[in-house]
Amino acid sequence: MATATALQVNCDRMLHRLDQLAQIGSIPGGGVCRLALTDEDKAGRDQVVAWMKALGLTITVDQLGNVVGTRPGLEAGPPVMTGSHIDTVATGGRYDGNLGVLAGLEVIETLNERQIQTRYPLAVAFFTNEEGARFHPDMMGSWVFSGGFPVEAALAEVGTDGTTVAKELERIGYAGTVPCGSQPVKAFVELHVEQGPVLDQERIQIGAVTGVQGMIWQEFTVKGVSNHAGTTPMHLRHDAGYGASAIAVAARQLALEMGGNQVATVGSIQTKPGLVNVIAKEARLTVDLRNTDSALLHQAEAQLNNKIQEIATAEGLEITSRSLARFEPVAFDPAMIDLVAQTAAGLGLSVKHMPSGAGHDAGMIAAIAPTAMIFVPSVDGISHNVKEYTAPQDLENGANILLQVLLKLAL
């Protein structure tokens, strides 16, 4: 094991790949827009697959476009897997997801250079549509990969632009033939930027992630009565725009009152007809609720629904909801969490055990394999934003821990 411990990734090489991938779908300010299954996503996929092939990995593409590159072990059987995603939100950064995939490739290249054979196969995967920005739900690929969501339902999903997952997979050439759910995994580790401010604010180098927050995404449609903004007395209004605003304010109030890990976000509000002098007839809004504790998450949902019912009754509005995504909180494997924490400590890095506030592919894969995640700091916690940034030293630390953890699992 002495050789393995001395082994380190080539950070410059990894940074170069991160730079190259970030050119594809680049947007002003250094960010990236590679929404799932767009032309930009295809170009990014083609680049990563080309790298995988150059490293000698065997490529499989499943029915939902999840791509796995495998390096054989001395024994056959399920691989020790790492990976993440390369799709981004419309205003994404260059590290979210991409780091986990390209650090995986860097681990493979480091092992190739040193001609280190592992006992078990090693695999690097990237999963389709982790962000959920174009097609709901997010973590779609890893959820289907781990058998939690039917591939037929995922393929039939209609995107924000009216296209379907199936058609777009066909169009970009990533409608593979490997059945989803047919690939067992021995263990899974995902390296990811924190996407939150905790490590950066506390100046800690590595997060040993204990699990993923559960989340509930809902879209509410508020129906009222369109009417003249000047002539309709306040008490006779059925104002859908007010209803939506009141829900948004209530969601935030609820999260503040519950405290702890509870967060609530209304990311989208739209009113119709959306005119200055017309009381809105309809409004739509999304509500994203998250908590690490399942019971508290469901309590938040119930309390918000009660509040929404109160608003509907008080204002004479019809409010309906549509579920966009629901994920229960995930607790990672204790032995895997310890492995990450001890590896980091062994390399002299500071470590914090922490939950993930964001959903991740690892949260899905945890259903079928012992799983853990490694977090590195995000400056100011900024993510889903072109200003997302992690310092090179932190990227290198994360990749070196990934290397050591994968070796301990696969050697």
Place this chain on the structure above:
Amino acid sequence: MATATALQVNCDRMLHRLDQLAQIGSIPGGGVCRLALTDEDKAGRDQVVAWMKALGLTITVDQLGNVVGTRPGLEAGPPVMTGSHIDTVATGGRYDGNLGVLAGLEVIETLNERQIQTRYPLAVAFFTNEEGARFHPDMMGSWVFSGGFPVEAALAEVGTDGTTVAKELERIGYAGTVPCGSQPVKAFVELHVEQGPVLDQERIQIGAVTGVQGMIWQEFTVKGVSNHAGTTPMHLRHDAGYGASAIAVAARQLALEMGGNQVATVGSIQTKPGLVNVIAKEARLTVDLRNTDSALLHQAEAQLNNKIQEIATAEGLEITSRSLARFEPVAFDPAMIDLVAQTAAGLGLSVKHMPSGAGHDAGMIAAIAPTAMIFVPSVDGISHNVKEYTAPQDLENGANILLQVLLKLAL
């Protein structure tokens, strides 16, 4: 005067014209979409001008596309004028504006049939862009006609679709040559549906309008920080969507607390990037404040601005505003109001003195001529909506009062 009092409009003929005009730009449910200066507006204008010509009126079109059809009097000089507008909101009804113009034509036709000559000229006008749904501000045409707003500024206004008033007037052939502000008016009376629920609820037949509420339209742009909805603790957020919602809730709360005639409406809210799992970076909303009392209206604006400043400070948001329209409350001419009320009472109709909650062209013309308005009931107060409805008997009552009032002013 005995002859004049016995005189009545031909209601069927007026209803037929209302029907015909409502076919132009008709939308499902019986409503109309003839946004100012669109192809539909042009077709509506062409139809009304054709009717005016058939009635022998002399047509003028001014630089802003305001159209006046004049019937000569025994004496030359400024006409006694009636009129309104024929543009609609995107989800408009068929009576708003159109009734005032077509009732004016019906009065002319009734006088023509009976070969009644008036001492002063009579004129029927329709004013450009009363609704303000495509180009701000509303009441644009009558405001420029009465010299309150510079024609150059109106022509340069950029619409919601990026076009300008000048270009669209040229395109539809209504960029006239008569200088705006050059046409004196002896007196002005506008017949309009109430667009509010008061007459309908109180089962009163005619409103003698005492004046028009003042109004302040503002657009607020809220700038925050886009960030991940899962990983950003509530207390570290700068959520533009929440800021906009809090303003909408505060506006309504303010109007309820002030009571009286104060109303407040947030008709449009939009968030960017508008994704379920991204804290909004920017939000835009409109606020429409109205009151019949100038001091109270300005108090409402000041209180709302204070509240918005509080929200900006508490949430770390940058909130800027843009004025879309400002109109001081208007008080109509007392003798003109009495004339409407007494004429209605003389015909055995119930009358209520009431302010107008909506802005109207008459509110602009009041700056240059003794002015009054006649309201007829709107069922359930519904307006700016395809369900806008006024019963034929009420339409007929309104037109007959318009006829009598115009005769009393012009004979």
